[in-house]
Amino acid sequence: MEQAPPDPERQLQPAPLEPLGRSDAGLGVAVDEEAEGAREEGSGGDTMTHNNFWLKKIEISVSEAEKRTGRNAMNMQETYTAYLIETRSVEHTDGQSVLTDSLWRRYSEFELLRNYLLVYYPHIVVPPLPEKRAEFVWHKLSADNMDPDFVERRRIGLENFLLRIASHPILCRDKIFYLFLTQEGNWKETVNETGFQLKADSRLKALNATFRVKNPDKRFTDLKHYSDELQSVISHLLRVRARVADRLYGVYKVHGNYGRVFSEWSAIEKEMGDGLQSAGHHMDVYASSIDDILEDEEHYADQLKEYLFYAEALRAVCRKHELMQYDLEIAAQDLASKKQQCEELATGTVRTFSLKGMTTKLFGQETPEQREARIKVLEEQINEGEQQLKSKNLEGREFVKNAWADIERFKEQKNRDLKEALISYAVMQISMCKKGIQVWTNAKECFSKM
Amino acid sequence: MDMNSFSPMMPTSPLSMINQIKFEDEPDLKDLFITVDEPESHVTTIETFITYRIITKTSRGEFDSSEFEVRRRYQDFLWLKGKLEEAHPTLIIPPLPEKFMVKGMVERFNDDFIETRRKALHKFLNRIADHPTLTFNEDFKIFLTAQAWELSSHKKQGPGLLSRMGQTVRAVASSMRGVKNRPEEFMEMNNFIELFSQKINLIDKISQRIYKEEREYFDELKEYGPIHILWSASEEDLVDILKDVASCIDRCCKATEKRMSGLAEALLPVVHEYVLYSEMLMGVMRRRDQIQAELDSKVEALTYKKADADLLPEEIGKLEDKVECANNALKADWERWKQNMQNDIKLAFTDMAEENIHYYEQCLATWESFLTSQTNLHLEEASEDKP
Numbered sequence: 001m002e003q004a005p006p007d008p009e010r011q012l013q014p015a016p017l018e019p020l021g022r023s024d025a026g027l028g029v030a031v032d033e034e035a036e037g038a039r040e041e042g043s044g045g046d047t048m049t050h051n052n053f054w055l056k057k058i059e060i061s062v063s064e065a066e067k068r069t070g071r072n073a074m075n076m077q078e079t080y081t082a083y084l085i086e087t088r089s090v091e092h093t094d095g096q097s098v099l100t101d102s103l104w105r106r107y108s109e110f111e112l113l114r115n116y117l118l119v120y121y122p123h124i125v126v127p128p129l130p131e132k133r134a135e136f137v138w139h140k141l142s143a144d145n146m147d148p149d150f151v152e153r154r155r156i157g158l159e160n161f162l163l164r165i166a167s168h169p170i171l172c173r174d175k176i177f178y179l180f181l182t183q184e185g186n187w188k189e190t191v192n193e194t195g196f197q198l199k200a201d202s203r204l205k206a207l208n209a210t211f212r213v214k215n216p217d218k219r220f221t222d223l224k225h226y227s228d229e230l231q232s233v234i235s236h237l238l239r240v241r242a243r244v245a246d247r248l249y250g251v252y253k254v255h256g257n258y259g260r261v262f263s264e265w266s267a268i269e270k271e272m273g274d275g276l277q278s279a280g281h282h283m284d285v286y287a288s289s290i291d292d293i294l295e296d297e298e299h300y301a302d303q304l305k306e307y308l309f310y311a312e313a314l315r316a317v318c319r320k321h322e323l324m325q326y327d328l329e330i331a332a333q334d335l336a337s338k339k340q341q342c343e344e345l346a347t348g349t350v351r352t353f354s355l356k357g358m359t360t361k362l363f364g365q366e367t368p369e370q371r372e373a374r375i376k377v378l379e380e381q382i383n384e385g386e387q388q389l390k391s392k393n394l395e396g397r398e399f400v401k402n403a404w405a406d407i408e409r410f411k412e413q414k415n416r417d418l419k420e421a422l423i424s425y426a427v428m429q430i431s432m433c434k435k436g437i438q439v440w441t442n443a444k445e446c447f448s449k450m
Numbered sequence: 451m452d453m454n455s456f457s458p459m460m461p462t463s464p465l466s467m468i469n470q471i472k473f474e475d476e477p478d479l480k481d482l483f484i485t486v487d488e489p490e491s492h493v494t495t496i497e498t499f500i501t502y503r504i505i506t507k508t509s510r511g512e513f514d515s516s517e518f519e520v521r522r523r524y525q526d527f528l529w530l531k532g533k534l535e536e537a538h539p540t541l542i543i544p545p546l547p548e549k550f551m552v553k554g555m556v557e558r559f560n561d562d563f564i565e566t567r568r569k570a571l572h573k574f575l576n577r578i579a580d581h582p583t584l585t586f587n588e589d590f591k592i593f594l595t596a597q598a599w600e601l602s603s604h605k606k607q608g609p610g611l612l613s614r615m616g617q618t619v620r621a622v623a624s625s626m627r628g629v630k631n632r633p634e635e636f637m638e639m640n641n642f643i644e645l646f647s648q649k650i651n652l653i654d655k656i657s658q659r660i661y662k663e664e665r666e667y668f669d670e671l672k673e674y675g676p677i678h679i680l681w682s683a684s685e686e687d688l689v690d691i692l693k694d695v696a697s698c699i700d701r702c703c704k705a706t707e708k709r710m711s712g713l714a715e716a717l718l719p720v721v722h723e724y725v726l727y728s729e730m731l732m733g734v735m736r737r738r739d740q741i742q743a744e745l746d747s748k749v750e751a752l753t754y755k756k757a758d759a760d761l762l763p764e765e766i767g768k769l770e771d772k773v774e775c776a777n778n779a780l781k782a783d784w785e786r787w788k789q790n791m792q793n794d795i796k797l798a799f800t801d802m803a804e805e806n807i808h809y810y811e812q813c814l815a816t817w818e819s820f821l822t823s824q825t826n827l828h829l830e831e832a833s834e835d836k837p
Contacts (some may be wrong), residue, residue, distance in 0.1 A: 229684040238676045244674050247667035254663055257656045265649040268642055272792055277797070415687040422695055423824055429702075429817045436810035444803035450796045 062159035103184035122320040123403035127164035128309030130157025138246040157284035209326035256287030275450030473495035486572035533589040539737040540780040544577035545726030675699035709809040716801035745769040
């Protein structure tokens, strides 16, 4: 039933010439427990099935969360939440699913997986993780990581994360990802053995490149601005939404006080009594309806948050481009200067400063043999340099091509998902209005009977 | 129709009052129309105060003209209320709006405060006009028709300050005794008043709180829509949908504003008036008790053969009449008041429910039309995709 273990080479594919084919198999934003992980069968032709683990459709779900205690690296006791990941393969013919793998992972392991992917797929917009700590909370919602509602929403977020990877045409093939889903013990060691931490670009290097690069691809510069704007506007939106939710909660809950007072009042009224009492009941219903309404809205907020975090993923791709471009520019600069040196040595003119030139002036001319030797060394270096520059150029162009293809894919996904999210927001509002009409119509009837 | 040509010197016997009350509150019999408007600020060297214009239109014979326009300040209203209470101690006089603003706003002449007060004063005068007995009160007529100087001189004719103070002292002294001998029906009435007062005060607080929460919700919501517009500026594909969402939110915002003002119009003033009424009712109970206490103290004096025993029976006779009069007046007015209260409360809450229904219906229509337009768009796009 399972495919043979994939080619180990697959695990270290930086920027292959991979056809990307059709995008993900309709990953909906409304988060389902079970969704498809693979590409559609038969789309995109042969290249899809080549070395593809997911020949059969698979379903991935993060089905449970459990509180655990253990000892951390400093041998101190800690409490954490573990998540159960279940993988099912779906028989194509009869649609039945069979559980193939089931293991527990904690948040830090998800982080490890993502950091690995970031290093090995710098040209891909890597899906973000759900937030580590609750942010943009309105006051009734707990900011506590152990709070069951937060854990539940995080469970859904982690499942979404895995589904995004599984439906990405390139990332889904990754061996480490496959092992994450299938190999419980030793997975961390396996990841660390890839040595990905060493391969990671240093933050300092990246920052340096950002400031000094002279000719980055304009599209990436624009993309960086876009991602900054996206982050800023979604943050703002989430903040205000939280405040609005807070206020709405207040409005609904205060009406609940009517319920109690009406009930007490009805005791002293003869004719008005019944009307008051039943109206009071409806006020209670109204007041308690807000809890579900706002819980639903929290899911909407989570959908927006995902794209807030995606902004950072976009910036990561831009940074990689800047780094590569800067590298290229430095190499070209270096090569140019060496060529110049060589030329000067050959013609005898000294335009560029060199230590050798200085010492020559101070201690006398060097011999023709010495000069020949130096020229030879330089020519070798120039040769090497030209080779390097060529390959860097090629690498750079490949990177730009592949990254931009993934960015286009991402844009389509983003537009689809956000449209769906906004529509689902409208649906929520409609439901809230209908409930409101219901309750107040009932209350009005009671009042008119008083 | 003869009822309305009563002369101001009508007999105050209990019987005639009860007869009168049977014909009360019919709209087509209304012949006195009063409006309170145009608040104006007056500045003198000593003080600053507000006057309100009062326009009276009437077809009653006892009025010299059919239309009157006068200006009155809050003090004048207080005076009128005092006179009515004096003349009819056990009738339920409509309440006046508070002297000072609750929650201590620094500016006494804040626009909202003035408007709220104006509406309450309008209500006050109209309630008096609608009251079968009070409407024919002489001081009331003078209040509505006299020029400023006429009113001032009329005011000075009343019992002096000292005698009024004496009355208060006696009232306090005898009020305790009155409670002991209170008839059953007035005990019931008193219980009701106490409980009603508690509940209406709570409802007043709750209603004010709801208004405050709705206002704060509105303030936050105003910011929410525009963010979507801001967002649309950096998007290509999502521009339209984001702008549509923004406009939906803005429309809901307007609906919220309307709901708020509806609450302020229909519910808050009514509930608050009944808070003041409940205080008024307690005062009425006290005055009734005091009248009874006077009788009781004389009866006691007779029983224990205290001084002036031969004069007492006659005094007692008069006081018994007075007590019977007061009790009957109160009983009749109580029934009338309760009926009005039920109607007013019922109307106020029904209006509140109606405002909320209307609010949710507006918001529903907004979002549903958004959804429809999105679905239509989607169908358009789908058909475009087909070659």
